[in-house]
Amino acid sequence: MIGELSKGVLDAVLETIPIEFSVVDADDKVLAWNKHDTRILKRPLAALGLDVHNCHPKKSIEKVEQILQEMKEGKRDSARFWIDLPLGENKEKHKLLIQYFALRDKDNKYLGCLEATQDISGIQQIKGENRLL
Secondary structure (H helix, E strand, C coil): CCCCCCHHHHHHHHHHCCCEEEEEECCCEEEEECCCCCCCCCCCHHHCCCEHHHHCCHHHHHHHHHHHHHHHCCCCCEEEEEEEEEECCCCEEEEEEEEEEEEECCCCCEEEEEEEEEECHHHHCCCCCCCCC
């Protein structure tokens, strides 16, 4: 990153970006997440420090384990998938884009994984242009 941000500004940025994320360490322990009160994919506070494998539905655990193992081995830097999830009062289906990104230091040592989730339903509707002002 170019420049420096104070903790207060960094916290504001991480809560403002239109993506909810979770971070796990190199040992697959949950370190942190943003947008706690407004998350689509909720995390209980008790998940902090737990093994990330305990935070996913049983049907997806095998794939999560495979992705994390491939990141640790340096075979993969990211994974992307999407799901339709009913949200809101009307349980209208929303398209969620879920991406995993390997976190590595300057020497390419695996530090953990960033899981980023974004509701892209509105983005999928964009047509034409809408220039500033």
